[in-house]
Every structure is written in C-alpha cells, then in structure tokens.
Amino acid sequence: MSVYHSNAALTVVSSTDRPEKPALFKHAESPVWNVDSQSLYFVDAHKQNVHRLDYSSGKIHTKHIDYGQVNVVALVSGSHRLLVAVRSALYLLDWDVPGDASIRLLSSVDEGLPDNLINEGKPDSEGRFWAGTKGPQLGDDVHPDKATLYRFEPDHEGYVHSRAVLRPVSISNGLTFSLNNTVMYYIDSPTQKIEAFDYDPVRGEITGRRVILDISQYGYEDAIPDGMTIDSDGHLWVALMFGGTVLHIDPDSRQVVYGYKLPVSRTTSLCWGGPNLDELFVTSGRDKNDDSEPLAGAIFTIRGTGSRGVPAHTFRYDNADYY
Numbered sequence: 111m112s113v114y115h116s117n118a119a120l121t122v123v124s125s126t127d128r129p130e131k132p133a134l135f136k137h138a139e140s141p142v143w144n145v146d147s148q149s150l151y152f153v154d155a156h157k158q159n160v161h162r163l164d165y166s167s168g169k170i171h172t173k174h175i176d177y178g179q180v181n182v183v184a185l186v187s188g189s190h191r192l193l194v195a196v197r198s199a200l201y202l203l204d205w206d207v208p209g210d211a212s213i214r215l216l217s218s219v220d221e222g223l224p225d226n227l228i229n230e231g232k233p234d235s236e237g238r239f240w241a242g243t244k245g246p247q248l249g250d251d252v253h254p255d256k257a258t259l260y261r262f263e264p265d266h267e268g269y270v271h272s273r274a275v276l277r278p279v280s281i282s283n284g285l286t287f288s289l290n291n292t293v294m295y296y297i298d299s300p301t302q303k304i305e306a307f308d309y310d311p312v313r314g315e316i317t318g319r320r321v322i323l324d325i326s327q328y329g330y331e332d333a334i335p336d337g338m339t340i341d342s343d344g345h346l347w348v349a350l351m352f353g354g355t356v357l358h359i360d361p362d363s364r365q366v367v368y369g370y371k372l373p374v375s376r377t378t379s380l381c382w383g384g385p386n387l388d389e390l391f392v393t394s395g396r397d398k399n400d401d402s403e404p405l406a407g408a409i410f411t412i413r414g415t416g417s418r419g420v421p422a423h424t425f426r427y428d429n430a431d432y433y
Contacts (some may be wrong), residue, residue: 118370123163123170123409133170135161137376138393139337140182141409142228143383145421146352147270148272150383151192152181152382152393152409158192160203163409165384173205175213189430192300195228198243200262200270202430214433217270219243228256230283230337230379236293237426238263238314240275242282242298250352254280254300261314264427275316284338284348284379288361289420295322295346295361299334303327305347306361322361325350328369331412337379337393341417349377349392356380356412358394389413410424410426 122132138161141152150163158180162171175196182195183203192203198304199218204211220226220243229243238261245256255278264270281299287309288295294309294316304323307316324350334352340346345367346359354377356370376395383391389411396406428431 111293111297113136118412118414120124120370121411121413122405123411124168124291132408133404133411134396135393136407137410138185138407138409139378139395140381141337141379141391141393142184142422143381143382143387143391144185145387148385150381150391150409151185153183153194155179155181158196160192160205162205162363165352166269173212175203177213179227180361181227181229184231184233184239184337185239185424186430187424187426188429191430193239193425193427195231195241198223198226200228200239200241202427202433210415214412215380216264216427217262217272218307219272220258223256229257229281230287230346232287233423233425234294234309234314235423236311236314237424238389239425240285240294242276242279244279244281248362252279252281252300255260259296263314267343268428268433270427271283272279281334283336286338286340286346287423288341289340289344293361295338295340297348299336299351302330302334303333304338304346304359304361305379308309322356322364322367325353328357328366330355336377339419341382342387342420343417345417347390347417348379349380351376351378353377356390358415358417366380368415370412372410374408377404381422387420388415388417388418390415390417391418 139169178197201213225246229244241261243257245253308318
C-alpha cells in the first residue's frame with residue numbers, strides 16, 4: 111500500500127539563500143496554511159521556533175520562543191497574532207514584538223505533571239481550540255496513559271477555560287473535523303488507530319467512540335499515526351511517524367485509498383496549502399544519531415494527488431490583538 115499515486119509529484123522546500131539545498135529542521139510539526147497571507151506556518155518543536163514560509167518568495171521567517179518546547183501553532187480569527195502551545199500552556203504570539211513581550215499566557219493544563227506537553231491541537235468550526243497532551247518522554251518512548259485531550263474556550267471576560275474531554279491518553283495527536291461538523295477524527299498514537307467520535311458543534315461534546323482504521327493491519331506494525339488533515343471530499347490524510355508514509359483514507363469505507371512513500375522515516379504532520387489548496391505540505395523530523403536520511407527534517411510538498419483541502423478553522427478570541 112506504500113506507493114505513490116501515479117500522477118503525484120514530490121518536491122522539497124529549499125533555502126532561498128541556497129536553492130539547491132533543502133531547508134532542514136530538527137522536528138518540524140503542526141503545519142497550518144494561512145489563506146489570506148498565502149503562507150505556511152509550522153514549528154520546529156525542539157528548537158523552540160515558529161516558522162513562516164512565504165509561498166511566493168519561498169523565504170522562511172523564524173520566531174524563536176525561549177520558554178520550552180513549542181509543538182503547536184494555529185491561526186486566530188481576525189487577528190495578526192497566532193496561538194501557540196509552549197510546554198503545557200497556550201499563548202498568544204505577536205510575531206513583530208521582540209523578546210518575552212511577544213507571548214501572552216491564555217491557559218495551562220496538566221498542573222503537577224511538569225514533564226507533560228501539549229502535543230497537538232486545532233480549532234473547531236465554532237472557534238474553540240482542541241488540544242491534547244503527551245506524557246513524559248525519554249528518547250522515542252512516552253509513558254502511557256499520563257495525558258489528556260482538552261477543549262479550550264474563552265468566556266465573556268476573556269478567560270480561557272480548559273475542560274478535559276478524554277482520558278487517559280498517551281500521545282494525543284492528529285485531529286480534524288468532518289466537513290459537516292458532525293464527526294471528530296482523532297489519534298492517540300500508540301494505539302495505531304484512527305478513531306472517530308460523534309461531534310456536537312453547538313455544545314462542543316463528543317460521544318460514540320469507534321475505530322476507523324488500524325494501521326497495523328496494513329503492514330505498519332512499527333509505525334504510529336501522527337498528524338492528520340481532511341480534504342474537500344471528506345477523506346483523511348495521515349502522516350505515519352517511523353513509517354515514512356502519508357496515507358489517504360476514506361473514513362466512510364474505512365479503507366486506505368493510497369499510500370505515499372517519502373524518503374524519510376519520521377513524517378510528522380501535514381496540511382493542504384498553495385493558491386488552490388491542492389498542494390499537500392508534509393513536515394518531518396530527524397534522528398540526531400542517524401545520518402542515513404539526508405532529507406530528514408525537510409518540508410515536502412506532494413502535488414498532483416487529485417485532491418484539495420479546505421481552509422483551516424481559526425481560534426476565536428475577541429480582541430486578541432489587544433489582550
């Protein structure tokens with residue numbers, strides 16, 4: 111199943127200073143496409159950096175946050191600021207402000223668990239932010255059942271409240287919502303499963319947990335599902351960490367449509383972008399002890415899949431520019 115679609119083309123994002131050299135990152139994650147600015151935001155988690163790739167120029171801009179691991183970046187409705195997850199807290203980030211003044215704390219979770227981190231998150235159609243943590247990690251091993259999936263929502267006074275909606279979780283990872291906002295798709299990576307919940311967008315509640323796909327049944331016993339996105343047909347696209355593959359999945363038939371093999375093993379996440387939302391951007395990481403993959407840590411673009419995405423949901427926080 112790990113084969114390219116016959117018409118797909120794979121390219122690598124390069125440095126504008128040296129176009130022949132790929133831009134490499136330690137652990138790129140959480141890509142999100144900004145339709146208005148035609149740019150791709152993503153993080154280099156271990157380097158504590160948020161990056162912005164301008165599509166037209168190819169230039170990559172960097173914002174460093176010296177507070178700890180940065181795993182998530184998301185867009186904020188009607189604001190020039192971004193939402194970022196640093197360690198186990200959410201902040202608003204002002205790109206143009208230097209130093210500590212650039213980030214403003216909104217909410218923190220997993221108090222008393224200092225080694226837990228917010229690992230992945232996305233807004234829903236109503237502007238709430240859904241994000242989950244992962245437990246303490248040593249190398250590639252994470253302590254099981256130490257984490258939680260949360261829902262974040264501001265009240266009328268601007269305080270962002272968190273509510274635990276699912277636990278225990280080991281590595282809360284990819285999530286996305288169906289096009290009609292009645293299903294939430296979710297990944298707890300060590301289970302090797304893509305799961306679904308019935309989703310009530312008005313109340314922000316999930317029920318009816320079930321399995322859509324178990325990747326181990328497709329020959330990926332040593333891989334785990336990581337980041338996930340959805341296309342305009344309602345199909346899922348999932349990056350397989352340690353599998354070097356992107357799976358295109360039909361959630362209704364619960365079948366893999368195609369597998370796209372990449373020349374790296376640590377494929378981390380993905381999103382649709384480009385002027386027509388028909389380019390799939392795939393982030394990756396690298397193992398510092400393994401030099402066998404020269405493109406590890408690159409940002410890949412898969413074109414010609416025959417699919418396209420939908421604009422990303424944004425976090426709703428009134429007066430975000432003045433908080």
